[in-house]
Amino acid sequence: MSSPESLSAPEQPAKIHLPRTSESESLKKIRHTTSHVMAMAVQKLFPKALVTIGPWIENGFYYDFDIPEAFTEKDLKSIKKEMIKIINRKLPLIREEVSREEAERRIKEINEPYKLEILEGLTEPITIYHLGDEWWDLCAGPHLENTSELSPKAIELESVAGAYWRGDETKAQLQRIYGTAWENPEQLQEYQRRKEEAIRRDHRKLGKELGLFIFADVVGPGLPLWTPKGTILRSILEDFLKQEQVKRGYLPVVTPHIGRVDLFKTSGHWQKYKEDMFPMMAEDEESAKAEQGFVLKPMNCPFHIQIYKSELRSYRELPMRLAEFGTVYRYEQSGELGGLTRVRGFTVDDSHLFVTPEQLDAEFLSVVDLILSVFKSLQLKNFKARLSFRDPTSDKYMGSDEVWEQSQGAIRRAVETLGMNYFEGIGEAAFYGPKLDFIFSDALDREWQLGTVQVDYNLPERFDLEYVAEDGTRKRPVMIHRAPFGSLERLIGILIEEYAGDFPVWLAPIQxxxxxxxxxxxxxxxxxxxxxxxxxxxxxxxxxxxxxxxxxxxxxxxxxxxxxxxxxxxxxxxxxxxxxxxxxxxxxxxxxxxxxxxxxxxxxxxxx
Structure with a gap:
């Protein structure tokens, strides 16, 4: 199934997920302008520094520089002082459009090779933004009209990190300066307060202090090791959900950790996401050339399909609800890993329901009821539903318009029947079907995707699934993919931070x-x-x-x-x-x- 760590929609950065804010157009302009001011200050103080890109981001901005020596904390203080000087000069930001030839000529004049590479991907006219008449960069904006609109007391340079050019480990390593910028000092102070609270709640720090899990370099990044206390916590959550599932007629199954590539070719995952799977293990060179071998499983659904398909099913057996806490593996890039919220091996509370078309609406509502019950027990109260639908202009989805309309209609009817607070996320669907994703806001107003339910007409078609209907004909079942937790690893990371390590009695490893x-x-x-x-x-x-x-x-x-x-x-x-x-x-x-x-x-x- 497509969990929150879905191959079709990877989420959750490795860094601490700071409070979400309403990124107004004003803040975007402030942050983008501040990034340019910072780059101008850096090149004044460090003439050998070459600039690359400097976008605004959630809560701030960054700029990447190619520079011989790494920036220090002392350097950041000097850069901030120079930025204040630039701001106080009240420099105008001037937008200019030029031809590609003119842009190339100017770039060569100032010897900025990264700008030349960026220029290759731009279409004419080329937009340039000037800071006064001393500094400029290729940029589409938006920006303020004058640096005097910035408040120096609402700006802070936060940290330095390494970054590869274009995110490619084979290319030059750059120095990235992160900063934050706000409309006024009060907003900056509130942001800093929340940031400190986020650090206090950081599950990586608390997980180590409470003795719940560890990571070991000799094992590998993104592969958590669960201590006795952490294992107790996992077991409590597993047992809790298993008991709830038994009440609702779910049947437990266990499937292997590896499977043939052909299985994922049939499902379509291999063709679309093989770069995100761990490398194939082939028995010989010919098998490798033909892409015939084994991979660590990146999802459980094709395995559950095989269990369903092992016998000819009758309509009397449906709905069939197969459930497994199945560990799956995704080849996440090392820079994307982050504690328990983004790992390479994680356990999904996975279930796949095989239903008749007539059973779809009622069964979908039953699944949502289970998820809401789970959230209530976990004291996760502040959430909204995202209807993750396909983008009709994209060709990345499989299946006909008709089945997509049927699937999306079932999800819309469910949330409207339940009167849920929801919004639509066009383009957020899995490649084989739409989803109902539950977006949880925690104590710091940070948003996380947890439970998910998906309607799927396509995999039953690709795997030629059937059941014998009441009239004796063979018909195609519909699949529902669901995971109330999403993954145990991510859920535990979120719960540690939500509770700040203070688990309620029923969840505490030692009560x-x-x-x-x-x-x-x-x-x-x-x-x-x-x-x-x-x-x-x-x-x-x-x-x-x-x-x-x-x-x-x-x-x-x-x-x-x-x-x-x-x-x-x-x-x-x-x-x-x-x-x-x-x-x-x-x-x-x-x-x-x-x-x-x-x-x-x-x-x-x-x-x-």
Missing amino acids: ARLLPVSNDFLPFAQEVAAKMRILGIRAEADASSERLGKLIRNAEKDKIPVMGIVGAKEVESNSLSIRTRASGELGMISVDEVINRLKGAIVNFSNF
Whole structure:
């Protein structure tokens, strides 16, 4: 299926996903103008620096430079001072159109080879923007009319990073300066506050601190290793969804991690996305030439199709709902990897439903109901639906106009029946069918794609799927692809950041930690922890012999939801003095009551 890490629609940059803002035309002009001011400042201070490209981006801008030495933090401060001088000179930004020959002549005069390469891809007339009469660049805009419209106190140069020319690792490595620019200082301060909060919540940092997962160079980039605590978290989420699926009639399946290339040729993925698959493993040279071999599976749907196709199905067997937590592999470029949100090996909570055309609407609604139920349990409340439809002007999609209209109609009817908040994303469809994607906004107003549901008439046609209808004729089923989580890796990364590592009791790898005030009370703490574990509560007793204050600080650092302090009074009354991260001190509570409240929190997906 086409998950959020879909081959047809890759998303999520490797860097921290900062808060989304309403990128007004004014901000675009401010940021694009500031990028030019920065490039002019760099070339004044570093005459050997060659400019390449400098666009505005979400929350700011960047410019790439070819320069012998890497920029330093001290250099950024000097560049910022020079930028302020340029801004205060109130230089006009002048737009000029010239012929290709004239542009080439001017570029050669200033010896800017990257501009020559950029020029090759432009059509006449060539647009140039001047900063006063001292500096210019090939650019289509938009820009402000004068540098005096910029507020120096609303501009900041943030960092330096390496970047390859044209994103090609075989070409020159450049120095990229990132900056941000806003309409006023107050906007900059709010952006910086949110950025600091995003860093505080960064799942890569918290994942390491909480001991959930690691990456190892010797294993390879984009391949997370799950520690015991992280594995517990994964298992909790898997078990939760499996239980929900069993209630709704899903059937579990397991499929291999590799498959023949021919399988993906039939589905159409090989022809369209083979560059995004891990290299083929061929048994001999002839097989390699004929592209006949095996690949690590990039999606699960062709495998589930084979299970459906292994027998002639009757209409009485439909809908058939096959479900698998299937690990798939995508050859993401190293620069695109980012913690758990963009990896090379990830597990999709994948299911493929085979339905009759008459069952499509009801089954689609049932799938959406499951996804909404999952979001509610995960406390993911702020989301909207994107109707990811095809772009009718593009030829990248397979299938007839008729089946696309049928598929898109089913999705539109579902969201309208449910009264959901939705918008259309033209061109966001998978190549074989439209999607209903759930876009979640987190505590920092950042947007993430999570669950997805897709209607597919095309793969049943390509794989010649059939069922015996009530009248005895052979008919074609419709497929629904769905993944409420999207992928376990991305979901866990998002949940870590949404909760800032403070998981609700039901999700926490360790739900309760018992803290003996001295070693004399450790046996009682261990006895209670063992009783809790027998009853399905993830509990442990701290046997480190530290003082109570240190035990509490360690538990707080580890973000343990419930702490039970054990001293003489607690042992005598068979109680625990309870302290929680959600509500603070709760006083002395009997062991049985603590256990009952913990079990209630787990069942109700809530805190203690």
